[in-house]
Each structure stands twice: as C-alpha cells, then as structure tokens.
Amino acid sequence: MSPDQDADDPSAPPATPTVTPKAAYHHGDLRAQLIAAVRELVETHGPDGFSVAEAARRAGVSSAAPYKHFKDRPEILRGVVSEAMDRLRAAMEAGAAAHPRASLEAVAAVGLAYVEFARGEPGVFRLVFGLTEGHENAPDLLAKGEGCFGVVVQAVAACLGLLPGDPDVQRRAYMLWSFVHGHSFLTIDMKHKVASAEIDDWDYLMRISRAMLAPAAQA
C-alpha cells in the first residue's frame, strides 16, 4: 500500500499509527525534495520541460531513486499538483479571512488570491489545470478541486445570506469562478496586453463580484 500522500494532516489518522511526521531513512524525505525540485523545474522550463532524471540529479540521488517514491512520471506531477492545490486553497481561505464575512470584499479577495497564485507560479498553475491523465485515476485531486470551489461557494453563500447548497449560490459561484479562472489564464498567457498591463485586479474583481452577486444576474 505505502501511504503516499500523507502530508501534514491535522486530523487524527486512525489507520496508520506509525508514520506520523515524515519518511527520513537514508536521504531525509526525498519525496518532498523531489516534489520541490519538480515544481521548480516546471516553473522554469515549462510543464513538459522537466525530467525525472533532472529532478533526481538536483536532489542528489540516482535517476532510479524517484521510482521508489513514485510509480510514474505522471504520479510525480500529480504530487506537485496536489501540493500546489493545498497552497492554492490555503491562499483562497486566507484571502476570505482577511475581510469580514458576508462581504463583497471577502468574495473579491478569494478571486484575488486565485489570480495572484496564477501570476506567482504560472507554470505550476498551468500544470494544475492542464493535467489530463492525472485526473482520471486521482480522486484526491478532484476532491481538492472541489474543495477550492467550496471556498468560493462559502464566500458567496455568506455574502448572499443563503445556504451553500442553494443552486443559485452554486450557479453564481461557478460564474464567478469561471471569470476568475479565465482572467488568470489570460493574464499568464499574456494573450492580450490588457490582461497584464491595464487592469487593476482588485477593481476588476470587485466589479465582477458585484455584478455576479446582484439580483439581476439571476434573471
């Protein structure tokens, strides 16, 4: 079995009593070091411009060592994506927490965290949402995606004074998300100068949030 994905789970793990912090036998948590190396490579050389061999080289191990921790090349990428999604979600939650609950600012802050993540780590961001072969066999990644969406839903629901399960909330949250997602992508792609230069993100997001949460948006 080899519990691969045990990060720092605050929730008490009942199944595995032994492995709590990390695996540090020979090398000292090679797994995390590999993920860090791959993240760096993806960021500098593009999503497909990395190699397992190069990551191993950077970690100071042989080119076969990574396969003791990951089954595949894709599995390493999935590891990077998983870790990145944790950080993305944390950033979104922090954004929301920096403003009063049930405020338009909280909603906009969630979106801003999203955009800033994309701008800060464009390669990883692209990897997260460009992964196709990983998602099929990776329900945990799907779950984390749902978790991120949940943050948006929470903020929207609070702002509207409705329950998160409300279809209207879901719909508005989805619209908001697709907006922010598209803006993020266009920004890092620099597909148009407007994206990177002439747009004040906060203004933009506040305007969008207001429009999407207005009663008229339901129609």
Add this chain to the structure above:
Amino acid sequence: MSPDQDADDPSAPPATPTVTPKAAYHHGDLRAQLIAAVRELVETHGPDGFSVAEAARRAGVSSAAPYKHFKDRPEILRGVVSEAMDRLRAAMEAGAAAHPRASLEAVAAVGLAYVEFARGEPGVFRLVFGLTEGHENAPDLLAKGEGCFGVVVQAVAACLGLLPGDPDVQRRAYMLWSFVHGHSFLTIDMKHKVASAEIDDWDYLMRISRAMLAPAAQA
C-alpha cells in the same frame, strides 16, 4: 496538379492550408499530414503524450523526415496551434455572422463557438492556450490570438455602437472573453459537475453578454 487530396482525414477540419501548399514533391504534402497526425495524437494521448516519431510513423515516413519540414518538436506543436487558431477564429466569425450585427445574440454566438471548440477538441484547445515556449518566438501566433480577440471586440463594438478602439469596448470585450475562456476550461476539465451538466451554454452566454454589455458594468 493540385495537391488537394484529402488523404485520410474525414473528420472536422475543412480546407485550411496552413502555409505554402508548395510541399508536394515526394510524399504529397507531408507537412499537413504530420500536423493532422499530431493533432490527432494530442487529442487522444494528451498534449505531452505525443512524439514526433509516432507522428512520422502514422504518416508513413521515417522518423527523421519531419525535420525536413519542422525545425523542432515545439515547431510542430506551433504548427498545430496555428492551424487550430485559424479554425477557431473562423468558427467565431461564423457564429457572429449567423446573427444580425449589433445584436446581443451575435456576441453570445461568438462565445458559444469558443466553448464548442473547446468541448470538441479539448486536447488541442488546451495545447493552444498551454503553449509557453512557442509564444516567445512566434509573433504569428500572438497575432492570431489578437485576431481572435478582435472578433470579440468587433461584436461588442457593434453591439454598443462604439468604435472597436474605444477603451470601454476593449474592457468589456476582455471581461467577456475571460468569462468564456474560464468557462471553456472548467468545462473540459470537468472541475465541477455544474460545468458539464447543469449549464445551458446559450442561456449562460446570453446572460453573461447582457451583464457585461449593460451600462452598469462600466461603473
């Protein structure tokens, strides 16, 4: 002799010669055939799951032949992207042309063409907007991206009765585009069930277009 023979491509892409149709010496427009093969591979095996060797194999030539037509592996991908952007733009223009000028429907139709392209060729769509190394040395791709954006701008300008150069038009067009772009990506990623199942695209796009073209969106 006109080399307009469709070799083995009964599928979507209509006659769109990517570049000079001058290459028909031995094989018969190997360049176009390679691009078609790569497009197919990208669509089935994912953006990074293709190889020049496999494409050459499918085209029935040796693995070195592609390098007579393309300098690099990335250049082949750029060829596919270029051809795809031509088709995307054509689809967007056709969408707009199917409705009266200066109508909300024309704007929504441009977006619908975009979404349908993404749904129809998710792999290629992802490739188009996931290409990083190609864009630096490829001003033609950037120009084509601008061209696609121009279609949106045209529709929006006509609908608002303003000039395409108007910053307000540019801004609204960008907002619309980011919305459509994000929706397309989320749809093909199936990041959330709402995206693929519970959304009527036309309704969605009409609502978005109306919201983005309303005077209030300017604020």
Add this chain to the structure above:
DNA sequence: TGACGAAAGTTAGCACCTCTCACATATGTT
C-alpha cells in the same frame, strides 16, 4: 535535352529519458 542544384526522403547514430531488475545498505521489530 541533359546537367545541375535544391527539395524531400532514407539510414545510422549519439545523447538523453523513462522505467525495470538485481543488488547493496540502512532501519525498526522481535
């Protein structure tokens, strides 16, 4: 027409990459 040069294909081959296998070494448990 025939010679020539360029275009478009071939094989051979190097360097690199992914991934596996057999083997070596550290670690915790009994």
Add this chain to the structure above:
DNA sequence: AACATATGTGAGAGGTGCTAACTTTCGTCA
C-alpha cells in the same frame, strides 16, 4: 542477532529528439 522492509545504487532495454551524410526526385535553364 536476525529478519523483513524501506530506501538507495548501477546496469541496461527500449523509446525519443535531433543531426549528419547519403540517395532519390523534381524543376530549371544553358
């Protein structure tokens, strides 16, 4: 101390990107 297991290494098979050198086809022009 002995064992089973987790974690490392090196060798190597097979695939891939790309280049070099050679061969074949085609258009052109004296």
